[in-house]
Amino acid sequence: MPEYGYFLSCEEFGPADLVEQARMAEQAGFTALWISDHYHPWNDAQGQSPFVWSVIGALSEAVSLPIETAVTCPTVRMHPAVVxxxxxxxxxxxxxxxxxxxxxxxxxxxxxxxxxxxxxxxxLDMLEEAIQVMRRLFTGEEVNHSGTHYTVENARLYTVPDEPVPIDISGFGPKATSLASRVGDGYITMMPQDTMVEQFRKGGGGAKLVSGGTKVCYGPDREEAVRTVRKLWSNQLLPGEMGQVLPTPSHFEQLEPLITQEMVAENTVCGDDVDDHVTALKAFADAGFDRIYVNQIGPDQRAFFDFYRTKVLPQLP
Incomplete structure (x- = not known):
């Protein structure tokens, strides 16, 4: 049976709010945490972007839940040896x-x-090489590496856990999913597609952890919730590779008029209908996911956790 976790959004909230949300998630019955790793938010309306590693340090003292970055890019902004x-x-x-x-x-x-x-x-080539470098460093032994993309000289991690850190790989297409199945300790994707899960498992992933996530906007006024999603997260409905290639929040803001209220209402769970929320998460369970994370869009976090604690989580497998 799948586990259900909460997805902390560094794009929307500062460090203190994220820590408080993690506490509320644990109290509500969520059993794991995801946290995004960004330098910029997607748009200025989101308004935040704290350094994820500092926040994780605070989370480690505040809650007892498992924590995972969703996701870190260990290839350009930060060298894999530092990650x-x-x-x-x-x-x-x-x-x-x-x-x-x-x-x-x-x-x-x-x-x-x-x-x-x-x-x-x-x-993807850079990501695969970065994973090789990080896995060697997790052993606590001295590492020297001269590869296509990265060089490491006399690097040794002295503070390491008893077991190497598991590395899960995000994939939204067949090539990235293939990489995850070959070299990942788990697979991450944001759509409840059983075909992608099947590709991962048959390609070498086997019974390794498959995790997925979705965003919702709980609130008593569905139309207001739709407006909140369009204001804060219209970027998630942009097609193609725009999410990967646009360089600044202002570029994403320029495309917001392309995303209509109707598109948001059709593609995002908004409002307080329990069945809508349950159905969205069950879609991931039915597709074979092991961990399913949900994020509440907007400021009404405490009401969301009360709603999920009392009405949604008890109905999930």
């Missing part, structure tokens, strides 16, 4: 309850140092 140190320390601070979710990233976050933003196939 490995951050992940290893997080695993130690959480007593082994940390997983490193990784992906090929977005220009929105990764181009800030002026590096060229590579095409998708190069980004």
């Amino acid at each position: 490995a140190q951050a992940a290893a320390t997080s695993a130690v601070m959480t007593g082994g309850r940390f997983r490193l979710g990784v992906g090929s990233g977005e220009a929105l976050n990764e181009h800030i140092l002026g590096d060229a933003w590579p095409p998708a196939h190069v980004r």
